[in-house]
Amino acid sequence: MHVIVVGAGAVGQAIAANLEDSHDVVVIDPDSDIVEKLNYSHDVLAVRGDGTELGTLREAGIERADLVIASTDSDETNVVICGAAKAAGDAFTIARVRRRTLLETWEGSRGAFGVDFMVCTDLLTARAIFRIAGLPAAHDVDMFVGGLVRMAEFEIGPESPVAGTTVADADRWDSLTFAGIFRDDEMIVASGDTELRAGDRIVVIGSPHSVTDFSTDIAAPDTASPDEVVVVGGSEIGFQTAREFEEHGYSPRLIERDPDRARECAEALPDTMVLQSDGTDAEFLAREHVDEADVVVAALDGDEKNLLVSLLARRLGVDRTVAVIENLEYADLFETVGIDVAINPREETAEEIVRFTRAEHTEKIAMLEHDRAEVIEIEVGPDSALVDGPIADVTNDLPSGVVVGAISRGGELITPRGETTIEPGDHVVCFVDGDVLEEVLEAI
Incomplete structure (x- = not known):
């Protein structure tokens, strides 16, 4: 696939790095230093120029492009880039935007502006925060098959009942599959005799209720779902996060220092208590009983500020802290x-965009541990290697590093076991080692 990425900021570079091994990637950026750096550090062709100009797009090969990703820092520029790409070729176009209002305008007139798909970075991040904050002890959470299947990653604590046991001994949930384990720098595909150790990060896939039960019973037996939520920072991500909690029945508190922005947030968020103050002021946090919060979300403009807020919240005794970071390092x-x-907002955005570069039957992906593994949802075709027999047999013929985590057949959830047979038309959720991802995608 010939892919053109316009804009080599943090998101654009993350997308290019993810695609460079399996696709023909061209990156356009006006900064000559960035272009030179990309040409030396990545297996891509970097072109200096303006992505809104047809001449630059033609230099990047727009006539043969399959996909154009507009990922500059300007929403309006990204929309114009998609329109220019449609005028010069027949590529599928994706625009990255920050404003939810622009996304809502596009959703009301699909295909408008020459944009085939629009990704709102701040909204994606807010939804990720809500999913993770709502599940005790989870480090990552995602939904598949329209919400029928949930994937979650947990860290096993030293007091967890499964620490020191094998997967076979721990496997006592009817609709849950142990998929993979991250242990220091090692990625382990889970099998029955795999030992679970304190400090391991374990990925489970199953029904939402079974994953929740696992979370409360095993990963965090003393932790309940959050009731009191505090969002520090009225940035767009902070605002969208508060709105996301509102839409799910919560009444969060939002702390914003700027009086004008605080007023805007208060007017737009009727079920949120907006406090106009400095979220890094320890005395204010104590006075407002932030220590009673179940979750504090740090969504200020600046990684250092978010770290400070999180540490202050932890010092006050807050059970759970979630911080937005721009620098992945x-x-x-x-x-x-x-x-x-x-x-990290750029990881959330890259995850949403990269799925369009996968095989046509790939419905959704979730990247884990900075792309060391992926959980993918596919619709199985008649020629897939997964339909040749029971799962125990067909996975033996695939590259090592694949676990079938869940199957949806006609809207019904099937928990896969060794003797389960997959049929054409099934939606299958798989955990795949990043090192063998391309081989697995070709086979299934």
Whole structure:
């Protein structure tokens, strides 16, 4: 597939890095230093120029492009790029935007502006925060098959009942599959005799209720779902996060320092208590009883501020902290010093966009541990290697590193076991080692 990425910021570079091994990628950016760096550091062709100009698009090969991803920092520029791409070729176009209002306008007139698909970075991030914050102890959460299947990643604590047991001994949920384990720098595909150790991050796939039961019973037996939610920062991500909690029946508190922005948020969020103050002020946080919150979300403009807010919340005794980070290199640092979850908007956006570069039958993907593994949802065709017999047999013929986590057949959830047979038309959710992803996609 010939892919053109316009805009080599954090999101654009993340997308290019993910696609470089399996696709013909061209990146357009006006910054000559970035272009030179990309040509040396990535297996892509980087072109200096303006992606809204037909001449630049033609230099990038727009006539033969299959996909154009407009990922500059300007919403309007991204829309124009898609329109220009449609005028010069027949590529599928994706525009990355930050404003939810622009997304809603596009959704009301699909195909408008020459945009085939629109991704709202801040809304994706807010929804990811809501999913993760609502499941005790989870580090990552995603939904598949229209909500029928849930994937979650948990860290096994030293007091967990499954620490020191095998997967076979721990497997006592009817609709749950143990898929993979991240242990330090190692990725382990789960099997019956795999030992679960304290400190492991384990990926499970199953029905929403079974994953929730696993969370409360095993991963975090003393932790309940959140009731009191505090969002620090009225940035667009903070605003969208509060709105997401509102839409699911919560009444969060939002702390914003700027009086004009605080007023805007208060007017737009009727079920949110907006407090106009500095979220990094420890005395204010104590005075407002932020320590009573079940979850504090740090969504200020700046990684250092979000780290400070999270540490202050942890010091006050908040059970769970979620921080937005722009610099992906800080993710491990945040979690090392005690922040429960660090969410990177560019990873959320790349995950949503990259699925369009997969095989046509790929419905959804979730990237885990900075793309060390993926959970993918596919609709199985008659020629798939998955339909040749029981799962125990067909997975033996696939590259090592694949676990079938769940099957949907006619809207019914089937928990896969060794003797289960997959049929054409089934929707299958698989955990796949990133090192063998392309081979697996070709086979299934």
